[in-house]
Amino acid sequence: MNRRDFLMWVGVGGVASSLPIALAACSPKAEKSQSPASPPRADGFQPIGTVAELKQNGQILKKEFATGSLLVVSNPTDSTTVLAVNPTCTHKGCTVEWKADDKSFVCPCHGAKFSAEGKILKEPASKPLATYEAKIQGDSILVKAS
Numbered sequence: 001m002n003r004r005d006f007l008m009w010v011g012v013g014g015v016a017s018s019l020p021i022a023l024a025a026c027s028p029k030a031e032k033s034q035s036p037a038s039p040p041r042a043d044g045f046q047p048i049g050t051v052a053e054l055k056q057n058g059q060i061l062k063k064e065f066a067t068g069s070l071l072v073v074s075n076p077t078d079s080t081t082v083l084a085v086n087p088t089c090t091h092k093g094c095t096v097e098w099k100a101d102d103k104s105f106v107c108p109c110h111g112a113k114f115s116a117e118g119k120i121l122k123e124p125a126s127k128p129l130a131t132y133e134a135k136i137q138g139d140s141i142l143v144k145a146s
């Protein structure tokens, strides 16, 4: 085997051995807590998760909601209700993170901060987060995309 054949053999082997890792990273199991939301009901509300799921994870993030991404958190002033926002930061589009201790959404990119209701608390964002009507019904969390 000459040098060229050897390098080709190593290159093919490297690609072949990394294929299962690449496939695993792309599989739906990698985003276990971000499964697609169920279809909307006749009243426009869409089941997006359960109260148990919200309590366990502290939030429910859906990347495939009707209007884009959706982040649902427990209302910090009334734990019997929930709040739903589009977590896409209005500054440059990063995904904001819920900070329960501070009762706010904070953008990891440039530090914008939003209230639990999506209002701007700190720039550079110049528009509030989009919000959605959300409610708890039984053990289900429902959000209306409108």
Ligand code: FES
Pocket (backbone or CB within 6 Å): 089, 090, 091, 092, 093, 094, 107, 108, 109, 110, 111, 112, 123, 124, 125
């Ligand atoms: S993208 Fe959020 S502060 Fe810049």
